[in-house]
Amino acid sequence: MPDQPVPVSSVMLMTAVFAPVAAGIITLFLPRKRTTLRVLISLAGMALAFGLVYAQVAQIAPTSAAGRAGTAVIPWIPVLNLNLAFLADGLGGFFALLVSGIGVLIVLYARGYFGDEPDDLYRFYPTLGFFATAMLGIVLADYTLLTLLFWEMTSISSFLLIGWDRYDKHAVKLAMQAFYTTGLGGLGLLGGILLFGLETDVWRWSEFLPAAGEDSPAWWLPEYGEISWTNPMLGAFLLMFFGAATKSAQFPFHYWLPGAMAAPTPVSAYLHSATMVKAGVFLVARLSPVFWALDVWPWLVIPLGAITMTMAALIAINQHDLKRIFAYTTVSQLGLLMCALGLGALKYTDHHNNSFSVINWDITQIANHAFYKAPLFIIAGALGHVASRDITQLNGVFKKQPAMCITLILAGFALAGLPGSISFQAKELFLYAIYHSYQTIGSWWLILMAAAIVTAVCNVAIFVRLTTTVLGLPGGMTADMGCPAHDDHAHHHHVDATGFWGSMMWVPAAVLVAFQFIGGIAPGVWEYFIRPFETNINYEGFQYLPSLGYILADTFKEGPSIPLICSMIAIACGLILGFLPVFRGAIKDVCDQIYPTVYWLAVTGGRRAFMLVQTGNFRTYTVMVLGAFLIGFAGSVLRDPRIIDPVYEAMSRGGEFWPGILLGAIIIVTALALPLTDSRVVRVLILGACGFAVVGMYLVYRAPDLALTQLMFEIISVLLFVLVLRLLPRDESKSRVPRWWRGLIAAAMGIAFGWMTIVAATTPRDHTLTEGLLLGEMFARHSYKGTELTAGRGGGGDNIVNVILVDFRGFDTLGEITVLALAALGVWSLIPRRRSPKV
Amino acid sequence: MTSLILQTASKLIVPLALLFAAYMTLKGHNAPGGGFIGGLCFAVTLILLRMGVGPEVFNRMVPLHPRVLVFVGLAVAFLTGLVPLLMGYPFLTSYVTDLQLPLGASVHFASALFFDVGVLLVVVGTSVGMILRLSQEVEA
Known part of the structure; x- marks a missing residue:
């Protein structure tokens, strides 16, 4: 069965990937003076990685079908299409050997370079091991998102190593420069991987690459037809290439690499010449068999490479x-x-x-x-x-x-x-x-x-x-x-x-x-x-x-x-x-x-x-928040004009019940009177009147729960206002937003919220799920006993409001009481206790 | 700012009001009431008590900082949600049963009651805490 994919050991390659960082962590526990042992353990980590990868590629030819198949999957976060599987094909296997092999030599060189200084080596070997693991991860990971994780880890380790001398401000600045530049590219890569994965549902390099001997590398081409500017594959490629170009220091992003020379030379020799900067080249090589089919590939990659090549050579000589x-x-x-x-x-x-x-x-x-x-x-x-x-x-x-x-x-x-x-x-x-x-x-x-x-x-x-x-x-x-x-x-x-x-x-x-x-x-x-x-x-x-x-x-x-x-x-x-x-x-x-x-x-x-x-003016903040909300609401009304219909319907039924009309009129009048007065005390009183009218509204529409809650709330809020009003300074600040403009926003806010309530209450929910039940009917029907719509589950209570609070919308309630707690924390911390030692 | 009338009246009103708050909370699942109402009622009662007897006596009678209530309430509500998760149901799934009592009576019981108690504690802690802190500020 030569064509059968051999299930190669994921564990072996995973051990290879994590061996350098594990060795680095072990050295942290050594006494500071044991330099030679430190060197030997770090060396062993790199050598183990090299040996395991070598054993893998010696056992299974990297370019054969089995070598390109990727190892068995160890589940990690399957929901996110992120699992542990490794791929030691020709490209990945070669890079892994290169990284671990040169790593061995760099461990030795670092000992010579840093000399007998225990402090430097104490920090250096773990960081180096972290980098080697990250780099091995990039080249051996089979899951695209796993590659991305390791990719970002190399950016972090590169940052740590360039800014090795923590007291040298210049070096730290250069480390940030490298980190931001490659980090930006990493975001591009993330975008590209997600775009490609969501479009094609391919999250593994072994599925991404054409099978050995397959003639048509662009297996996704027939599905997407001609490559046009709107093709998501093009976007995916460009984003991924952006990541590769920043990592591999292509013009005009090359500036970070000469800057990275602030790092100790073992780092320059390892990260910034032999391995990490080749991660971009590696990625492009990974993508190449598939994306070679894109028309844009030669017109983008060749000129960029050629410009970088020539320009950098001309600078180098000077x-x-x-x-x-x-x-x-x-x-x-x-x-x-x-x-x-x-x-x-x-x-x-x-x-x-x-x-x-x-x-x-x-x-x-x-x-x-x-x-x-x-x-x-x-x-x-x-x-x-x-x-x-x-x-x-x-x-x-x-x-x-x-x-x-x-x-x-x-x-x-x-x-x-x-x-x-x-x-x-x-x-x-x-x-x-x-x-x-x-x-x-x-x-x-x-x-x-x-x-x-x-x-x-x-x-x-x-x-x-x-x-x-x-x-x-x-x-x-x-x-x-x-x-x-x-x-x-x-x-x-x-x-x-x-x-x-x-x-x-x-x-x-x-x-x-x-x-x-x-x-x-x-x-x-x-x-x-x-x-x-x-x-x-x-x-x-x-x-x-x-x-x-x-x-x-x-x-x-x-x-x-x-x-x-x-x-x-x-x-x-x-x-x-x-x-x-x-x-x-x-x-x-x-x-x-x-x-x-x-x-x-x-x-x-x-x-x-x-x-x-950030003007520091509370009114400005409020206007901004509410204004943003209103713009969003207006946008959704324009997008879906069906939102308007329930309002007409509700208005046509508005004149049926006279106590409702009376109370509604009181609410509207008091609400409109609010912005007209200047005195805060009068405003609180008017607000109270408005609130009690709402209580009456709940009563006449037979909602005792809401009426009770509102009543209690009115009492507490009046108490709060009385206290707060005595503490507030005189209102002399001039808002930059004129009064009529604020009134307009307040009125619009009220209309928007009333509107949303009407829409929520009168629009049938998803038809397939609830047979066109309204939200209220849905809750009412399932408050006590469940039906097949709720998989037989009911709330077990007759009080619909309470069942909604603690069961149907229990999660919302949990969120609300958390917000309450935060608000209380805010009051306690913003108004610090002054005199009394105890509350 | 204590008054004799309020002081005397509060002795009568407070126990009754607290009982009413507890009643509201317990029967909430099937009749008007529930954790929010009960909590607000509870809070109003405590504030009334403080107005009646003054801060020093009140602090002696209720030696608890309201933030403890907030914390315990949040914890109770959250744990109520976690228990079904441990038993393999979705977060916050309510368990409903009829508890048989002696003499043939039975009580309808939903585990959401614990959640309601958590809500009550948070509401009490928050409103009492805010008002106490502000009145300290005013009195200072």
Whole structure:
């Protein structure tokens, strides 16, 4: 039964997801000084996650039908379509291994980075574990809403880690900037997931994705017909993409990522280069097989990715702070990944007339970046410790720190995408995708290719500058170039670790970089590990990753291909640009002003609105509340003119009973007289008269309950008024609302409420349920014994009013007495006791 | 602000009025009455008592802060709702039965009575509490 979905263990993957945070929590209970044990436990958490995920993907091929099926469901909140189930398909399984694997190295690096400082590590490992769990959750969750939960958790942990130095106001501000930006995107994602789920009733990624080998990915298309602007699927996609774009720092939301460099470097290396910022790329890759069918996909994703890629590369080359340089190259690379996924929607038809997506080996593309960017950050942090993070201060640092510098140069080599690293093949694959897109998008591919070349030139130039600077060669950056980059933050003050832990400052980077060169020199090894995760191996020529030898041989045989020529042009230009004395200043990114501007607008606008609305005048508040109610009521009358009919009907029967007319007249006259008088005492008396007329009204219409209640209420309210009137200050405040206008609102309010009562009392309820019974009849019939309409349940009482209060509408009554209690609390707290010690 | 007439009269009126309030509450399910009316009646009586005997004597006679009544009332009402939930019925479901008494009499009983008692306590606590606090303010 090879096609049967194997019920794989949900528990195993769930354990993998929660292992890092569990380990982090355990370390909280250790004595502060037990640093080594702390490291080992955190390490074990990450390693356990890695091992479990590896066991899972080794057991069930991630790209097979079983791998795409998702695990068995552990019910959590089934009503909300939120349960625990996990999905370790090619994409999710690969990301999970990446997150937990790099997590192991980051745990070690953090020990070297923070040194022997127990306070930092005490806080750091639990937070790191929390993040790792959140990230593993995003990539492994099968339920869409579960992914969202973890998604928000990464935003929170990122916030905590960027604002690591709690006393640095600047860092805290940047943490807020990152949090609000990605949090806004999270809301978009929530909206998109809900819209999609409510429309299609699909709440699991495993149901969302097309089954293996299925040709029509857009299974929802026939149902929704043509994609128009009113199609809810389009809205769902745009909202989800918004979430992905903010998380993956796409233009113009990229500003938060360079800002996030205020975090300690282990965080920058882990969250802000290798894992969290790829959550957006991950999401887009998740969505891609289905939403590739949308016409808008290529026109949105490709340009956005390309703009981000080029712009960030041009900014990166003009930075001095190592971490900012690498932050902008990260943004650039994220743009490249977005662009590549955008290109995936385009089709290429080969000479055998087979049509397929233009992208290939997209997992390799993603892995490639993690394997060189995390090392770059690691070394940036290490150099910041022992020397400086400012590139102009690093001239000739190789003599003092050879190991770090060699790792830096090797990682930079991969950044430049030079032959020998897997980066080179990855860049070739991307350029091929652009080249093949000409069949669909015509000459636009030239613009894309130009953007890719510019990006590559910048990356090569950055590599050249790094190398010449640290080696002290001519062409490197020197201290007299421009102003120094900003200082390192306060979390660097401790003594540098030496020995084994000291070497952990660069060894994790070396391990990661090694993968780059293994992949570059021996693509077969890379393929062995990565191929099980790849779903997009389409093009005939890319069934195997080409080795350098193959590329050379092919070039000699058939002449260089266009992508290879472009790649070579880029490398040549980059080498020249690297040595040129241009583009060496430290420029500012205009987008850095977006968040402060929006923040300022929100605060200023909020203050304006506050001044306008919160006048502190009770009358204004009342007018606002009642006015809003009246507008709502008028709106509902306009929407449904049937509301008007019951009033005519009630008026036609109005003249039947003379005591009613008499009492009604008294009520109306007293009510109208209320606003005409100025004296408060007279007003209270008139109100009392009105109230007693209402009591009489209840009596003549045979409602003793209501009459009694109203009577008691009148007594108490007169008592209250007498007391309150003596306490109130003289009424001298001028309301901004004129008197006639207030009278008008009061009259309209009275009419609206009377109207609503008539409608409620005379409109039959839902016909299917109650056979057109009026509300009153419904209550009267079921007050004592139930009928089939109430499933046989009755109130068990003859007094309809009381049964309504305690049974039919018991919930309302509970709410009302709660409000009463709150009002009493208000009186007790607003009028504080003064003298008497006891009530 | 105590007067002799009110003081004397309150001794007679208060017990009767309290009895009336209790009667109103208990018979509420089948005849005019109920927790709201009973509570308001109760509150008016207490305020009358305070007017009659003055704050010091009143505080000695009723040593309870009204907020206790509010709290207990809310708790009783809420627990009345919770009990059916524990037994698998919807929140606030009322249980109706006829209790057999000796001598062949029977009393119709609905568990909503407890809910009504909660309502009564909240109403009493709120109205008495507000008026007491305000009169303290006036007297201060």
